[in-house]
Amino acid sequence: VTENLKIGIAGLGTxxxxxxxxxxxxxxxxxxCCARAIDVVGICARxxxxxxxxxxxGAAWFDDAIALAKDPTIEVFIELIGGSDGVALDAVxxxxxxxxxxxxxxxxxxxxxxxxxxxxxxxxxVALNFEAAVAGGIxxxxxxxxxxxxxRVSRVYGILNGTCNYILSDMEETGRSFDAVLKQAQELGYxxxxxxxDIGGIDTAHKLAILxxxxxxxxxxxxxxxxxxxxxxxANDIIVARELGYAIKLLGLACRTDQGxxxxxxxxxxxxxxxxAAVNGVVNAVVVESDQLGRLVMEGAGAGESPTAxxxxxxxxxxxxxxxxPPFLRPSEFLRSExxxxxxxxxxxxxIRLTAIDRPGVMAVIAEDLAHEGVSIDTIIQRGxxxxxxxxxxxxxxxxxxxxxxxxxxxxxxxxxxVKPPRMIRIEQL
Amino acid sequence: VTENLKIGIAGLGTxxxxxxxxxxxxxxxxxxCCARAIDVVGICARxxxxxxxxxxxGAAWFDDAIALAKDPTIEVFIELIGGSDGVALDAVxxxxxxxxxxxxxxxxxxxxxxxxxxxxxxxxxVALNFEAAVAGGIxxxxxxxxxxxxxRVSRVYGILNGTCNYILSDMEETGRSFDAVLKQAQELGYxxxxxxxDIGGIDTAHKLAILxxxxxxxxxxxxxxxxxxxxxxxANDIIVARELGYAIKLLGLACRTDQGxxxxxxxxxxxxxxxxAAVNGVVNAVVVESDQLGRLVMEGAGAGESPTAxxxxxxxxxxxxxxxxPPFLRPSEFLRSExxxxxxxxxxxxxIRLTAIDRPGVMAVIAEDLAHEGVSIDTIIQRGxxxxxxxxxxxxxxxxxxxxxxxxxxxxxxxxxxVKPPRMIRIEQL
Numbered sequence: 129v130t131e132n133l134k135i136g137i138a139g140l141g142t143x144x145x146x147x148x149x150x151x152x153x154x155x156x157x158x159x160x161c162c163a164r165a166i167d168v169v170g171i172c173a174r175x176x177x178x179x180x181x182x183x184x185x186g187a188a189w190f191d192d193a194i195a196l197a198k199d200p201t202i203e204v205f206i207e208l209i210g211g212s213d214g215v216a217l218d219a220v221x222x223x224x225x226x227x228x229x230x231x232x233x234x235x236x237x238x239x240x241x242x243x244x245x246x247x248x249x250x251x252x253x254v255a256l257n258f259e260a261a262v263a264g265g266i267x268x269x270x271x272x273x274x275x276x277x278x279x280r281v282s283r284v285y286g287i288l289n290g291t292c293n294y295i296l297s298d299m300e301e302t303g304r305s306f307d308a309v310l311k312q313a314q315e316l317g318y319x320x321x322x323x324x325x326d327i328g329g330i331d332t333a334h335k336l337a338i339l340x341x342x343x344x345x346x347x348x349x350x351x352x353x354x355x356x357x358x359x360x361x362x363a364n365d366i367i368v369a370r371e372l373g374y375a376i377k378l379l380g381l382a383c384r385t386d387q388g389x390x391x392x393x394x395x396x397x398x399x400x401x402x403x404x405a406a407v408n409g410v411v412n413a414v415v416v417e418s419d420q421l422g423r424l425v426m427e428g429a430g431a432g433e434s435p436t437a438x439x440x441x442x443x444x445x446x447x448x449x450x451x452x453x454p455p456f457l458r459p460s461e462f463l464r465s466e467x468x469x470x471x472x473x474x475x476x477x478x479x480i481r482l483t484a485i486d487r488p489g490v491m492a493v494i495a496e497d498l499a500h501e502g503v504s505i506d507t508i509i510q511r512g513x514x515x516x517x518x519x520x521x522x523x524x525x526x527x528x529x530x531x532x533x534x535x536x537x538x539x540x541x542x543x544x545x546x547v548k549p550p551r552m553i554r555i556e557q558l
Numbered sequence: 559v560t561e562n563l564k565i566g567i568a569g570l571g572t573x574x575x576x577x578x579x580x581x582x583x584x585x586x587x588x589x590x591c592c593a594r595a596i597d598v599v600g601i602c603a604r605x606x607x608x609x610x611x612x613x614x615x616g617a618a619w620f621d622d623a624i625a626l627a628k629d630p631t632i633e634v635f636i637e638l639i640g641g642s643d644g645v646a647l648d649a650v651x652x653x654x655x656x657x658x659x660x661x662x663x664x665x666x667x668x669x670x671x672x673x674x675x676x677x678x679x680x681x682x683x684v685a686l687n688f689e690a691a692v693a694g695g696i697x698x699x700x701x702x703x704x705x706x707x708x709x710r711v712s713r714v715y716g717i718l719n720g721t722c723n724y725i726l727s728d729m730e731e732t733g734r735s736f737d738a739v740l741k742q743a744q745e746l747g748y749x750x751x752x753x754x755x756d757i758g759g760i761d762t763a764h765k766l767a768i769l770x771x772x773x774x775x776x777x778x779x780x781x782x783x784x785x786x787x788x789x790x791x792x793a794n795d796i797i798v799a800r801e802l803g804y805a806i807k808l809l810g811l812a813c814r815t816d817q818g819x820x821x822x823x824x825x826x827x828x829x830x831x832x833x834x835a836a837v838n839g840v841v842n843a844v845v846v847e848s849d850q851l852g853r854l855v856m857e858g859a860g861a862g863e864s865p866t867a868x869x870x871x872x873x874x875x876x877x878x879x880x881x882x883x884p885p886f887l888r889p890s891e892f893l894r895s896e897x898x899x900x901x902x903x904x905x906x907x908x909x910i911r912l913t914a915i916d917r918p919g920v921m922a923v924i925a926e927d928l929a930h931e932g933v934s935i936d937t938i939i940q941r942g943x944x945x946x947x948x949x950x951x952x953x954x955x956x957x958x959x960x961x962x963x964x965x966x967x968x969x970x971x972x973x974x975x976x977v978k979p980p981r982m983i984r985i986e987q988l
Binding site for chain 2: 270274276419422449451
């Protein structure tokens, strides 16, 4: 008979409370499946006095996460404190150094310190599991690290942030502005009061860096991700894109190129009939393209108490069953520091939004600048004036190199007739 | 240092060849991820003389699968022979009885003998893995057995047979008849020369029985699955369904009801805007609905050499990593023999196709019969004659009990004006 698995939980926010609830309602099922029960023997949270209704009797209370992380009674340290540095980092380092398995939902921590922490876990022969850090309840880390582990991945991409997807979906559905929809999302609790990590693409980039590491055998390196947010997407962009047969989605996308691994997070025009265009609201979706399996799509709840807690529990169950894997699939010694494919050499088609003074000859100037740089135009749309004296002009280009596109836009911007900085949205071939 | 994992492969058809190819091209990656290499030390196939170009040097040849299954040199027996009984069953029983781990892609074997074989594997402390048996390369067994193992599943359903989905998709796209599309599918290699297992729904039912067992903690029991095939779906059914906002798909669907577990395979009308309606061609998709995670969708290649072989390899990798789980998630002692929810008590809406003589009063007769049984009509479509003297009539009903619907159809059929047996397709709320 195997003994119960003794765990300590640091952080009793939404996810921590969810973990305790699942252990309460499904403890019997978990014990059956693992042939051992899971015991919460230690708890650490900010406010001991707060009534949580979670029945914490039986668990020792710790005021200090570091003390919990090294307490001899626990075998697994569950880090649900959050933040890429500070206490979360110190506590995880301490737990690993003391030979404890670690489970975390902290994407920022893993994106920024995963290489160090992964190597430490391996050296100690313990697990560092972070299923909940990427795409919430969707078991994508398990799929990549186990189900697809004999596949060579060529591309992985997805909708990894529910807040951004909710905002873009709602803008498409209602035609309202970014600001109006963001305000409502905050009221509904789908966006934080400081939404900059979400709408700025940082959260997506954290998750992408983790996926890319496992998919491409690269050391996780957040600084390798090119990041743009959705703040500049206008209601009109979404309307025009739809008319042209596209939806606008914030994607995280990593692929292997001749230049190295490309990791980028930015709004994309995707074909309206592509499955990813139909992923609306707070749902997440991840697509993995690999040599043996072809295309695998996983779609589900990317956030929320229960889905995230479900992923944390799955990580704990793996440990209870004795499964200890290298955190990033390949052992650290085999993880390479991959070359970063520079965005300047990215090849793609572009959606360009210009705002110009409504005057004869404007189109000729734009067309001439594009021709001068060798950018070929696929579609031009000019219509109704924003203000009496200026008009939005939308261009879709054919495939070209990004450095060329950027030069062409700089050239166009230099004319007095262009009254706002041009905006460029990449068109993604999925 | 852990020693190499020694495996024996019985059956060198498409999947067996695929497994050897992946071990060839990705052996280094696999060895990294498992911290040990996988060695093929024994091979058994029908025709030794056949040139396969697979480089089988180093592996001992066995003419007899049973002999390979009990050979002391192997630790894992890979069953790729096929067939629910005969050699495949004998060899798997032998391997398990001799304490070997078993990996199989054989859905019929697991659907029909999984309860016995699973219990045997557990008693011996070895793995019985069958990821490739359900939805080809999609890691759905892993998701259910590991990623979602703390979830209580309420419903699992999906498109589990690529042949049927190809035929139905092609009928919808081209408007051609079932027979014409089947013939072409056979020519293209998407359907077997004897396609009855696929188009009759048997193959889907094998897979569903396996999914249902893991999802609901029930002993796998193929006889509990209600099965209907797609043979009677006409081009006109698909056209009319589309006009009404539906696609026709062959689904395998299992859910928990007050009556017990309902397991059924049959063509369904699904809303055209549901994600499952957009799954076309040979692609498979599985949807799992559970208490914590909500709705998880997995979509990918459900068949073919590489995807299926990829799943077999993933199963072998789990064993190489030391992961041995109860085959059906819960240990055999906890698997219940669930009550079968009778189809007669199924509640749903129905698509009904009648063929009637074109004569005044026909509609009144039909409407009266339905009213008599208490079936309420949602939509009636009558149009263009099939033959000069008969017309197809399509009805959509509101929700009713299946036994009531069946009685109403029997009543309608009894009239001379009804010239063909009525056809009933269930409308599925997804």
